[in-house]
Amino acid sequence: EADIYQTPRYLVIGTGKKITLECSQTMGHDKMYWYQQDPGMELHLIHYSYGVNSTEKGDLSSESTVSRIRTEHFPLTLESARPSHTSQYLCASSGPGTGSYGYTFGSGTRLTVV
Amino acid sequence: AQSVTQLGSHVSVSEGALVLLRCNYSSSVPPYLFWYVQYPNQGLQLLLKYTTGATLVKGINGFEAEFKKSETSFHLTKPSAHMSDAAEYFCAVSGGSNYKLTFGKGTLLTVNP
Numbered sequence: 001e002a003d004i005y006q007t008p009r010y011l012v013i014g015t016g017k018k019i020t021l022e023c024s025q026t027m028g029h030d031k032m033y034w035y036q037q038d039p040g041m042e043l044h045l046i047h048y049s050y051g052v053n054s055t056e057k058g059d060l061s062s063e064s065t066v067s068r069i070r071t072e073h074f075p076l077t078l079e080s081a082r083p084s085h086t087s088q089y090l091c092a093s094s095g096p097g098t099g100s101y102g103y104t105f106g107s108g109t110r111l112t113v114v
Numbered sequence: 115a116q117s118v119t120q121l122g123s124h125v126s127v128s129e130g131a132l133v134l135l136r137c138n139y140s141s142s143v144p145p146y147l148f149w150y151v152q153y154p155n156q157g158l159q160l161l162l163k164y165t166t167g168a169t170l171v172k173g174i175n176g177f178e179a180e181f182k183k184s185e186t187s188f189h190l191t192k193p194s195a196h197m198s199d200a201a202e203y204f205c206a207v208s209g210g211s212n213y214k215l216t217f218g219k220g221t222l223l224t225v226n227p
Contacts, residue, residue: 006157031213040202042219090157099208100146100165103215105157 004026006091013081013113021060021076021109023091030085033103035090043090049067049074081113116141116207120218133177133192135221137205140186147188148206149179149216150213158204164188175199202226 004025013019017061025032034047036057045058049068062076076091080086088110092103121136139145146165150158162173169181175198179190188205202222206215 028165033214040220040222041211043204043217044175046216048214088155094160094213099210099215100163102146102148102160102206102208103158105150105159107157108155 004091004093004104004106006109008109009107010110011112015082015113017081019078021089023074023076023106024072025093026072027093027095027104028071029093029095031094032068033092034066034076035092036062037088037090039088046086047076071080083113086111086113116209116216118205118207118216118218120205120221122221126224126226127178127195128195129197133158133195133223135190135203135223136145137188137190137218138186139188139207141207141209145207147181149173149177149185149190150204150206152164152202154209167217195225197225197227201225
């Protein structure tokens with residue numbers, strides 16, 4: 001069963017619209033991540049958070065923004081969607097302590113901007 | 115700094131044949147190593163991981179991997195491929211105080227009937 005939830009699974013939206021991709025986890029994990037992935041391609045870290053009120057930019061520059069007001073919730077927002085934002089967005093979380101636990105991933109949101 | 119190299123972006127095998135997906139890593143501290151699988155239009159699912167102890171690690175769906183420190187490798191194997199194994203596979207490393215995972219670029223496994 002999924003412990004990290006992403007909504008919507010699929011989204012088709014027009015250029016210039018504001019969108020928010022939702023990510024919630026029920027595991028109490030302190031660390032959360034957003035990855036961008038084009039079909040069949042590698043993962044690119046775009047944002048991460050170590051806890052409430054903590055957000056950092058990842059390795060790939062992104063026009064999106066994130067917030068972490070509650071432990072369980074890590075939404076990603078695009079103020080003005082463009083066709084170049086078309087991609088799959090994956091949310092993940094990891095628990096406290098060392099990196100030996102790995103990440104738990106959501107099912108992803110496939111975004112298409114037309 | 116940590117890095118992962120997955121040799122071969124695409125591996126094709128026949129059903130029933132051995133699956134071997136290669137992963138080499140670089141880490142300045144003792145590594146934690148992971149293999150994830152991604153089916154089309156899905157997120158990543160943990161197959162197996164190595165943290166400490168036994169170097170041969172067994173995972174789900176009949177997969178296993180062996181940590182070889184001298185070769186800085188963590189190759190993924192399965193004795194007999196099944197059609198349902200067709201997916202993208204990602205190797206990842208973390209370690210020390212760095213709990214962020216560094217992912218390889220992925221290997222697409224195709225299984226032919």
